[in-house]
Amino acid sequence: DSGVTQTPKHLITATGQRVTLRCSPRSGDLSVYWYQQSLDQGLQFLIQYYNGEERAKGNILERFSAQQFPDLHSELNLSSLELGDSALYFCASSVNSGWGETQYFGPGTRLLVL
Amino acid sequence: GENVEQHPSTLSVQEGDSAVIKCTYSDSASNYFPWYKQELGKGPQLIIDIRSNVGEKKDQRIAVTLNKTAKHFSLHITETQPEDSAVYFCAASSAPVGQFYFGTGTSLTVIP
Numbered sequence: 001d002s003g004v005t006q007t008p009k010h011l012i013t014a015t016g017q018r019v020t021l022r023c024s025p026r027s028g029d030l031s032v033y034w035y036q037q038s039l040d041q042g043l044q045f046l047i048q049y050y051n052g053e054e055r056a057k058g059n060i061l062e063r064f065s066a067q068q069f070p071d072l073h074s075e076l077n078l079s080s081l082e083l084g085d086s087a088l089y090f091c092a093s094s095v096n097s098g099w100g101e102t103q104y105f106g107p108g109t110r111l112l113v114l
Numbered sequence: 115g116e117n118v119e120q121h122p123s124t125l126s127v128q129e130g131d132s133a134v135i136k137c138t139y140s141d142s143a144s145n146y147f148p149w150y151k152q153e154l155g156k157g158p159q160l161i162i163d164i165r166s167n168v169g170e171k172k173d174q175r176i177a178v179t180l181n182k183t184a185k186h187f188s189l190h191i192t193e194t195q196p197e198d199s200a201v202y203f204c205a206a207s208s209a210p211v212g213q214f215y216f217g218t219g220t221s222l223t224v225i226p
């Protein structure tokens with residue numbers, strides 16, 4: 001158990017809908033990272049937040065957004081969902097945001113868009 | 115940006131044999147190289163990492179080597195056991211924001 005929690009574990013929804021994925025980092029970790037894992041794309045970095053502020057952006061679509069709250073939990077919002085958004089979404093956390101920070105991954109949320 | 119390539123995509127070994135997974139990276143600024151193990155239905159778990167100022171690191175049956183000149187790093191698992199069966203990912207990261215670029219994964223099967 002990494003200490004990172006994610007809810008829900010599974011999510012089934014329809015195209016065009018909007019969903020929110022939640023992540024609670026390990027106690028004391030200030031950085032949260034979001035990743036998308038699909039069969040054809042592998043693990044793709046989406047976005048990083050550090051202490052409430054956006055720190056780095058990866059391959060995140062404009063339909064997706066995220067935020068980190070004062071209690072350091074984070075939410076990833078996915079809107080206008082398409083079939084291709086079906087994937088595993090992982091959250092990871094680290095103590096700070098500098099280079100070489102070990103990232104600890106949560107168990108993931110499996111999203112299925114029908 | 116960084117491009118990380120990982121080989122092989124699948125690997126089967128007999129229990130007790132060694133397994134080697136190789137990754138190459140493109141950005142010479144990358145300075146941190148973790149390896150993750152992902153079991154079915156779980157998130158990636160860090161198993162070992164190496165920084166650019168070190169050429170080799172070992173932790174029991176697992177070792178990682180780094181060749182900065184050639185821009186490649188490898189994971190070595192000795193005396194493999196069935197519980198080593200999983201998907202292994204390499205990653206590369208560089209200062210200052212720590213964005214990770216992952217390899218495409220290697221599915222390792224250890225045959226009892």
